[in-house]
Amino acid sequence: MGFQTIPGQARAKQLLQNGLRHNKVSHAYIFAGPSGTGRKQMARTFAQALFCETLEDDACGTCLACRKVEHGNHPDLFWVEPDGASIKIDQIRELQQQFAYRSAGAGTKIYMIQDADRMTVQAANSLLKFLEEPQSPAVAILITENGQALLPTIQSRAQWVAFTPMAPEQMEQTLLAEGLSRELVRCAVQLTSGLDAARSLSQLNEFAETRNAVLQLMKDAVSKVPVIGAIQQKVIKTDVSDRLDLLFDMILLWLKDMIHVCSGHKERIVYLDQADWMANHAFSRSAGFWVSCMERAVEARKRIRFNANAQLVLEQFFFAVQQG
Numbered sequence: 001m002g003f004q005t006i007p008g009q010a011r012a013k014q015l016l017q018n019g020l021r022h023n024k025v026s027h028a029y030i031f032a033g034p035s036g037t038g039r040k041q042m043a044r045t046f047a048q049a050l051f052c053e054t055l056e057d058d059a060c061g062t063c064l065a066c067r068k069v070e071h072g073n074h075p076d077l078f079w080v081e082p083d084g085a086s087i088k089i090d091q092i093r094e095l096q097q098q099f100a101y102r103s104a105g106a107g108t109k110i111y112m113i114q115d116a117d118r119m120t121v122q123a124a125n126s127l128l129k130f131l132e133e134p135q136s137p138a139v140a141i142l143i144t145e146n147g148q149a150l151l152p153t154i155q156s157r158a159q160w161v162a163f164t165p166m167a168p169e170q171m172e173q174t175l176l177a178e179g180l181s182r183e184l185v186r187c188a189v190q191l192t193s194g195l196d197a198a199r200s201l202s203q204l205n206e207f208a209e210t211r212n213a214v215l216q217l218m219k220d221a222v223s224k225v226p227v228i229g230a231i232q233q234k235v236i237k238t239d240v241s242d243r244l245d246l247l248f249d250m251i252l253l254w255l256k257d258m259i260h261v262c263s264g265h266k267e268r269i270v271y272l273d274q275a276d277w278m279a280n281h282a283f284s285r286s287a288g289f290w291v292s293c294m295e296r297a298v299e300a301r302k303r304i305r306f307n308a309n310a311q312l313v314l315e316q317f318f319f320a321v322q323q324g
Helices: 010-021 039-051 064-071 089-098 121-132 168-177 182-191 195-202 205-222 228-236 244-262 272-284 287-305 310-323
Strands: 028-032 077-080 109-114 138-144 159-162
Touching: 010 039, 010 159, 028 039, 039 064, 039 109, 039 138, 077 089, 089 121, 168 182, 168 195, 182 195, 182 205, 182 244, 182 272, 205 228, 205 244, 205 272, 205 310, 228 310, 244 272, 244 287, 287 310
Parallel strands: 028 138, 028 159, 077 109, 109 138
Antiparallel strands: none
């Protein structure tokens, strides 16, 4: 594994590799960004590069040190993850004890804290003291979705490495090259922030099932076909009923497509296999109507989250689409 195997995140790679080349590696980093953007993979690769016996600014992936990191048994690499809902002070104290011993090699120890924003106040204060007074040469990597939730004093003592969502177009090209379904990939990349998450979603049978339910229900509603039976058969009596958030996410994508068609941007639609049908039906309502449907969909999802009867909420939403 090397930096080149990680898709996107060019700025993060450049920052880390420059530090390696010029021997200016920080004692602490905050890897901050949405889930699925490659933060954990980048952290592991950076650790390999720091330990690598062959390369100066990358991980060769084949030397003993690189392989130990890959297999999770390098003696100078330590991972801390939440114990239940949070990272507790005892976990940070245990980490400090590990660093009281000499490095197995001649160099630096590395510790990585997954979901670092979930540290308790006591754990965060203990970590702050550890950052200020390390007992041995160390590099800390704090992985988080919300770096702003960390103590300001921790933020000020670490170098920020920002991770940004990969462009949907780039994710789509990568996944299509892997042979995944174009119809499913096109939706998945709009609903996720990272390549791994989009890949996993595209491969789920449940995702395809939910997409099919959205297509039938929306097309029936627009064509003013009775939808109560379809709601029962496609949603309530199936596993789709457990994924209503996803159902509404995909409904919103469908409605955006109708707006794109109305506004002359057919090339932007997500449901590509429905392009002809949408071209024939989008103008049966105004673009303003489709916008109002999006507002209704958001409100319907909110009501279901607050435990409203799902079947009743779905019926009311699709009746509103029919009435347009």
